[in-house]
Amino acid sequence: MSAALTVAVPRGALFAETLDLLDRLELDTADVRANDRRLWFADAGIVTVRPSDVPTYVEHGAADLGITGKDVLAERTDADVYELVDLGFGFCRMVVAAREGEDSLGESLRRLGRIRIATKYPRTASAWFARTGRQAEVVEVKGSVELAPLCGLADGIVDLTATGRTLEENGLEIIEEIAPSTARLVANPVAHKLKAAEIDALVARIRGLG
Amino acid sequence: MSHPIPPGTRDVLPDEMRELRELTEGLRGTFGEAGYGEVWTPALEYETTLRTGDASGAGAGYRLFDEQGEVLALRSDMTIPIARVVATRLGEAEPPLRLCYFGHAYRAAERRTAELREFLQGGIELIGLPGAQGEAEVIALTEDALDRAGLRRHRVGVGDGTLFDRLLDDADVPEEARESLVGCLSSRDLVGLERRVDQLGLDPTTRERLVSLPSLRGGVDVLDRAGGAVDALRELHELLAERGVADRVIFDLGLVRQLGYYTGPVFEVYDPAVGFALGGGGRYDELIGRFGRPLAACGMALDVGRVHLAQAAEERLR
Numbered sequence: 001m002s003a004a005l006t007v008a009v010p011r012g013a014l015f016a017e018t019l020d021l022l023d024r025l026e027l028d029t030a031d032v033r034a035n036d037r038r039l040w041f042a043d044a045g046i047v048t049v050r051p052s053d054v055p056t057y058v059e060h061g062a063a064d065l066g067i068t069g070k071d072v073l074a075e076r077t078d079a080d081v082y083e084l085v086d087l088g089f090g091f092c093r094m095v096v097a098a099r100e101g102e103d104s105l106g107e108s109l110r111r112l113g114r115i116r117i118a119t120k121y122p123r124t125a126s127a128w129f130a131r132t133g134r135q136a137e138v139v140e141v142k143g144s145v146e147l148a149p150l151c152g153l154a155d156g157i158v159d160l161t162a163t164g165r166t167l168e169e170n171g172l173e174i175i176e177e178i179a180p181s182t183a184r185l186v187a188n189p190v191a192h193k194l195k196a197a198e199i200d201a202l203v204a205r206i207r208g209l210g
Numbered sequence: 211m212s213h214p215i216p217p218g219t220r221d222v223l224p225d226e227m228r229e230l231r232e233l234t235e236g237l238r239g240t241f242g243e244a245g246y247g248e249v250w251t252p253a254l255e256y257e258t259t260l261r262t263g264d265a266s267g268a269g270a271g272y273r274l275f276d277e278q279g280e281v282l283a284l285r286s287d288m289t290i291p292i293a294r295v296v297a298t299r300l301g302e303a304e305p306p307l308r309l310c311y312f313g314h315a316y317r318a319a320e321r322r323t324a325e326l327r328e329f330l331q332g333g334i335e336l337i338g339l340p341g342a343q344g345e346a347e348v349i350a351l352t353e354d355a356l357d358r359a360g361l362r363r364h365r366v367g368v369g370d371g372t373l374f375d376r377l378l379d380d381a382d383v384p385e386e387a388r389e390s391l392v393g394c395l396s397s398r399d400l401v402g403l404e405r406r407v408d409q410l411g412l413d414p415t416t417r418e419r420l421v422s423l424p425s426l427r428g429g430v431d432v433l434d435r436a437g438g439a440v441d442a443l444r445e446l447h448e449l450l451a452e453r454g455v456a457d458r459v460i461f462d463l464g465l466v467r468q469l470g471y472y473t474g475p476v477f478e479v480y481d482p483a484v485g486f487a488l489g490g491g492g493r494y495d496e497l498i499g500r501f502g503r504p505l506a507a508c509g510m511a512l513d514v515g516r517v518h519l520a521q522a523a524e525e526r527l528r
Contacts, residue, residue, distance in 0.1 A: 061485015080486070082398040184401060190480045190487065193367050193460050196427045 004198050005191075008058055008066035010051035013162075014183050017089040018067050022046070025205055055079035055186065064191035065199065070181040071160050075121045082187040084199075085206055090183040094124060096176040097167050098156035099149050105175065108155045109134060115155045118148030125158035128178050146170040218319045218327030230330075233359055233518055234312055237332050240355040241310035246334050249309050251291040253316070257281040262500050263290030264470045271318025271327070284316035287469070289494065289509055292335050297501035305338020305505055312514070326515065333491065333511035337498065340506035342442065345475050345493060346449035352479065352489075352510045353455050360521050364481040364488070365458055367427070369465025370443055371472040371492055374424060377439065381416045395424055396466045424464030432461045446475060471497045477510055483523030488516045 009018050009032070019029045028044045035041075039048050047063055054068035055076040066081070071094055073083060096117075098104045108115045114135040119125040122140045129136035139154055146166060148154040160181065161167055164174060185206065187199055215221065222230065238248065260267040260283050268290055270283040285291055288311050296307060312332045319325035334351060336344045349366050356364045374395055378388055387410060394403035407420045423439075426432045430447050433440050443461060450456040460480075467476045467490055476492035491510035498505045 059485065077397075080398070083401045086401045188485050189398065190482070190485050193427055193462055193478075193480055194365060194482050196460070200425075 004045070005065055005195060005202065006045045006047060006063045008054045008063035008068075009046050009048050010054055010066075010068050011048050012051045014051060014067065014069060014090045015048075018183070021067075021087065021089070021206070021209075024209055025202065052076075055081055058186050058188050061188045061190060064188050064195060065202070066186045067183055068186065069160075070179070070184055071121065071124070073184060073186065074179065074181075075124050077123065080189055082189060082192050083184050084187055084203055085185040087183040087185055087206070091180065092160050092162040093180050094121065094158065094160055094178040095167075095174045096128070096156055096158055096178065097146075097149075097161075097172040097174050100171050100173040104149065104155045116153075117156055117158055118145055118154035119158040120145060121158055121160075124178065128158065146172060216327065218325060220326070220328075229521075230514065230518055233521065234330075234332060234514060236358050237355050237512070237514075238310070238312065240358050241334055241351070244308070244351050244354075246308040246310035246351075249292065249295060249311055250313065251285070251288070251295060251311070253284055253314060254282045255285050255291055255294075257283040259294055260285065260290055263293055263497055266470065268469055268471075269317055272316055285313075286317050287315050288313055288331055288333060288511060289335065289469075289471070289491075289497070292509075293494075293498045293507075294501050296337055296498050296505065296507075297503035301503060306344075307337040308334070309337065310334045330514040331489075331511045332514050333489070333509060335507060335509035337507040338505050339508075340495065342446040342449050342475075344506065344508045345446050345477075346453060348491065348508050348510050349446075349450060349459065349477065350453045350455050352477075352512070353458055355512075356479070356488075356517070359517060361481055361517070361524055363483070363524070364479060364520070365460050367460045367462045367465055367478040367480060367487075368443065368446065369462045369476050370440060370474065371465075371467060371476040372474060373439060373463060374466070377420055377423060380439075381410075381412055381420060383410060383420075391420075395464065396468065400425060400464075427460055427462035427464065430456070430461065432463065436463055442474060467492055475508070479510070479512065481520040481524065483527060484516065484520045486516065488520055489513050 019032060022029050031041050031044060032046055049057055051068050052072050054066040055072060057063045058066040058081045059079045069090055105115050114137055116137045116139060117125050118139045118141050122138045125138045141148060145157045145159045148157055150170060192199060257267060257273055260270050267283060268286045270286040272284040274282050276282055292309060314328050315331050316328050319327050334348060336348050352366060391403060391406055394406060404421050407417055423436055426435060433444050447456055450459055465476055465478060471494045472492040473495045474493035478490040479488040481488055489510060489512035493508040495506040498507055
């Protein structure tokens with residue numbers, strides 16, 4: 001496939017498994033694996049981007065296809081992309097967590113009428129607390145979310161966890177599960193029409209891998 | 211000192227304006243030669259007018275009170291105002307009516323996105339010519355106008371806005387499950403669609419139709435795989451073939467338009483140089499009747515700014 005399709009590949013937690021998948025689809029990932037700093041691999045039709053940027057690249061047609069987590073797509077509901085296939089890998093859960101052994105959320109809700117939540121996923125968090133009928137003040141942070149309940153920035157957090165170890169190490173416990181997440185194949189809406197045959201062939205091969 | 215303008219609006223300076231003017235003049239010329247007379251309607255309508263056309267007010271995002279306390283809204287498309295004109299000012303005119311327009315429409319957009327709140331639409335409405343005859347004329351004229359605007363690789367996507375509803379009817383899907391299925395399709399979540407269909411416990415053939423038909427898109431062979439449910443599109447294909455534009459149409463059985471007034475085939479316009487649709491339209495046979503004059507109609511609206519982007523992108527590739 002000499003770049004009939006351009007794929008946005010997420011650097012980060014999904015990177016290794018994404019490249020393995022592309023290998024099994026007989027795309028040439030040798031260059032990508034050998035070059036840690038290069039971002040654009042024209043011959044292979046691969047661009048490497050932050051996972052949260054995948055919907056942006058695909059929505060604007062800078063890439064025809066992309067691979068990213070359902071967690072990212074749930075947060076970027078504004079991005080107009082097709083969600084084509086659940087790729088099955090990269091399993092993790094979006095959860096609400098708070099300090100272990102304390103009912104800090106219940107306490108705040110009772111006494112202050114609202115809870116304060118720190119998260120990298122403000123939309124997901126707001127939607128979850130609205131859906132479950134609780135007033136929440138959502139504070140957006142860019143990283144190290146686990147710190148927020150420890151130093152009093154928030155009563156709890158909404159974050160993604162695979163094993164729960166980081167939470168545990170910081171004295172936090174999972175109190176609610178919002179949604180599971182796995183990697184998804186997404187497509188640009190125009191490419192989905194104009195490159196239908198190429199995209200359908202790739203999707204069929206992915207499904208064939210089982 | 212900074213004097214900002216609202217997000218989603220823009221100023222146009224002479225170099226760009228010259229190109230935009232050339233583009234709109236070209237489109238206007240093509241529409242005019244095909245017998246489409248230009249109309250102009252106010253940017254502000256009574257909100258009740260927009261709600262008469264579409265229960266949600268066609269997604270109008272900006273409302274204000276006038277000095278009488280009436281609620282006014284900035285129009286979110288041109289089709290509803292033109293339906294109003296056809297039923298009122300043109301109430302005596304003998305159909306078919308061929309009208310075109312160039313005007314700004316207004317929609318709410320999220321602040322951080324690049325989407326425009328004010329955008330220029332140029333389009334055509336063909337009123338009183340029912341069925342595939344009308345749709346074929348509108349699609350062929352759109353192709354012609356974009357050819358003359360210098361695009362070479364554009365395609366018109368054609369679907370049927372009623373198809374998925376009819377499939378749900380055939381499958382006896384209960385009312386309470388329909389909303390989430392339609393929601394998945396219109397948000398393009400095909401993974402979620404398949405999952406929700408699987409929860410319905412349908413027989414394998416019905417399940418397969420609900421899951422796979424919305425993913426079918428391509429040439430006329432797509433219609434063969436869909437059977438009798440797409441007879442209207444098959445007739446349209448024949449007429450497009452007679453006009454010599456059939457190979458520039460992509461049949462897309464998952465195509466959904468967001469506006470609620472479409473009653474049959476729906477269209478979207480694509481160019482490979484840009485990642486979003488350049489425009490869209492479809493058949494709306496009940497809309498003008500809501501204003502008191504039952505007339506079949508269909509139309510197409512192009513987003514002039516996006517067509518201009520596609521022109522520039524195509525030129526760069528040449």
